[in-house]
Amino acid sequence: GESVGLHLPTLxxxxxxxxxxxxxxxxxxxDYFIWYKQESGKGPQFIIDIRSNMDKRQGQRVTVLLxxxxxxxxxxxxxxxxxxxxxxxxxxxxGYSTLTFGKGTMLLVSP
Amino acid sequence: DxxxxxxxxxxxxxxxxxxxxxxxxxxxxxxxxxxxxxxGQGPQFIFQYYEEEERQRGNFPDxxxxxxxxxxxxxxxxxxxxxxDSALYLCASSLERGSEQYFGPxxxxxxx
Numbered sequence: 394g395e396s397v398g399l400h401l402p403t404l405x406x407x408x409x410x411x412x413x414x415x416x417x418x419x420x421x422x423x424d425y426f427i428w429y430k431q432e433s434g435k436g437p438q439f440i441i442d443i444r445s446n447m448d449k450r451q452g453q454r455v456t457v458l459l460x461x462x463x464x465x466x467x468x469x470x471x472x473x474x475x476x477x478x479x480x481x482x483x484x485x486x487x488g489y490s491t492l493t494f495g496k497g498t499m500l501l502v503s504p
Numbered sequence: 505d506x507x508x509x510x511x512x513x514x515x516x517x518x519x520x521x522x523x524x525x526x527x528x529x530x531x532x533x534x535x536x537x538x539x540x541x542x543x544g545q546g547p548q549f550i551f552q553y554y555e556e557e558e559r560q561r562g563n564f565p566d567x568x569x570x571x572x573x574x575x576x577x578x579x580x581x582x583x584x585x586x587x588x589d590s591a592l593y594l595c596a597s598s599l600e601r602g603s604e605q606y607f608g609p610x611x612x613x614x615x616x
Contacts, residue, residue: 435610437607482546491560492596492605
C-alpha cells in the first residue's frame with residue numbers, strides 16, 4: 394500500500410520500548426478527543442478516546458493523557474511492537490459528529 | 505457484520521472531468537461523513553449526511569456535492585476536477601447520536 398506518512402514527524406523506537414506520541418489541539422471548547430491509527434493503504438482505525446472531564450484513560454497497552462490547560466494530548470503505547478508501525482492522528486470531535494484531525498505522527502518500530 | 509465499504513478502490517481521471525465515489529456504511533449506522541486526505545496530511549472534513557440531507561459542511565467548494573440514499577449509503581461527487589483534488593477520499597459512518605466514527609479503506613483518486 395502507499396504511504397500516508399510523507400512529510401510527517403517520525404518517531405523511531407525499538408520493539409519493546411514504550412512510545413509517546415504528542416498532539417496539540419486548537420479548540421479549547423472541544424470536549425471529546427480520539428486517537429486513530431492509520432496503516433498504509435487503509436482508513437483510520439479507532440484506538441482510544443477521552444472526554445474533557447477526564448485527564449487520563451487506559452486501554453490495552455495504550456494510555457491517553459489530556460492536559461486541557463495547554464491543549465495537549467498524548468498517546469502512550471507500552472511494549473511497542475512492529476505491528477504498531479503506522480501513522481497516528483489525534484482528532485477533536487465537533488458539531489454533530491465531525492472530526493478535526495491533527496497533522497499526524499509516523500511511528501516506526503524496529504525489531 | 506460488514507464494516508464500511510467504499511468503491512472504487514482506485515480511480516484515475518483527467519482535469520475537468522467529473523467523478524462519483526460510493527460508500528456503504530457499517531450495518532446499523534445512519535450517518536455518513538466524507539473526508540479528503542492529501543498525501544502526508546490528516547483527513548479533512550468535507551460534509552456529513554443524515555436522513556438524506558447534508559447536515560454539516562467543511563471548507564470545500566460547491567464542486568463537491570453528495571447524496572445519501574434511503575438505505576443510508578452515500579455518494580460523493582466532484583465536478584470540474586483539478587490536479588489538487590488528487591487525494592484519498594475516506595467515508596466514515598456513525599450513529600446519529602453516537603460519537604465513534606468507523607472509516608472505510610478509502611478511494612484513491614488521481615487527477616492527471
